[in-house]
Amino acid sequence: MSLALIWAQAHDGVIGADGGMPWHVPEDLAHFKALTGSDAVIMGRRTWDSLPPRFRPLPGRPNIVVTRDPAWSADGAIVAHSLEDAFEAAQLAGNGQAWVTGGAGLFTEALALADRLEVTELDLDVAGDTFAPTIGEEWVPVTIDPAHGWSESRTGVPYRFIRYERA
Numbered sequence: 367m368s369l370a371l372i373w374a375q376a377h378d379g380v381i382g383a384d385g386g387m388p389w390h391v392p393e394d395l396a397h398f399k400a401l402t403g404s405d406a407v408i409m410g411r412r413t414w415d416s417l418p419p420r421f422r423p424l425p426g427r428p429n430i431v432v433t434r435d436p437a438w439s440a441d442g443a444i445v446a447h448s449l450e451d452a453f454e455a456a457q458l459a460g461n462g463q464a465w466v467t468g469g470a471g472l473f474t475e476a477l478a479l480a481d482r483l484e485v486t487e488l489d490l491d492v493a494g495d496t497f498a499p500t501i502g503e504e505w506v507p508v509t510i511d512p513a514h515g516w517s518e519s520r521t522g523v524p525y526r527f528i529r530y531e532r533a
């Protein structure tokens with residue numbers, strides 16, 4: 367079972383503001399859906415709370431939610447009380463690839479265990495209160511589109527997808 371992290375970030379690594387994502391880039395939703403498919407997703411409880419109700423749980427796959435609260439539960443969520451427990455639950459319930467989908471705390475912790483990062487970069491200046499983890503030198507960007515070219519979202523936001531793998 368390997369662990370991948372997936373996130374979308376604006377300038378300065380902003381990934382969230384006031385419990386949500388301060389943008390709407392449909393191409394990123396499609397990208398997230400295409401990449402994570404029916405694989406297990408692991409997320410923190412605040413990310414779970416941030417999901418629009420129609421996507422909670424994320425459809426068609428095990429949703430593992432990490433929380434410190436021993437009393438927490440939610441329909442459609444497999445509860446874990448640590449990233450290790452979540453990883454184990456993903457191995458039991460999942461099909462080979464597990465995705466950490468947020469938030470910042472989990473990304474920072476999971477970075478050490480992951481072998482793949484799928485980052486959507488948005489050419490967007492937006493105020494935020496939550497930030498992506500710093501990607502260290504050991505991570506190598508894998509060119510997946512012509513030299514990481516920028517595309518333009520139908521909402522006008524330039525975006526690009528970058529895959530990183532551990533060197």
Ligand SMILES: CCc1nc(N)nc(N)c1OCCCOc1ncccc1N1CCC(C(F)(F)F)CC1
Binds near residue numbers: 395413485
């Ligand atoms: C997509 C947002 C997203 N992008 C990338 N690249 N990495 C992520 N870690 C990520 O955050 C996933 C959890 C938060 O997700 C949402 N937050 C607000 C609104 C909508 C969503 N989505 C819509 C698509 C839906 C589907 F199941 F269709 F994929 C899942 C929930």
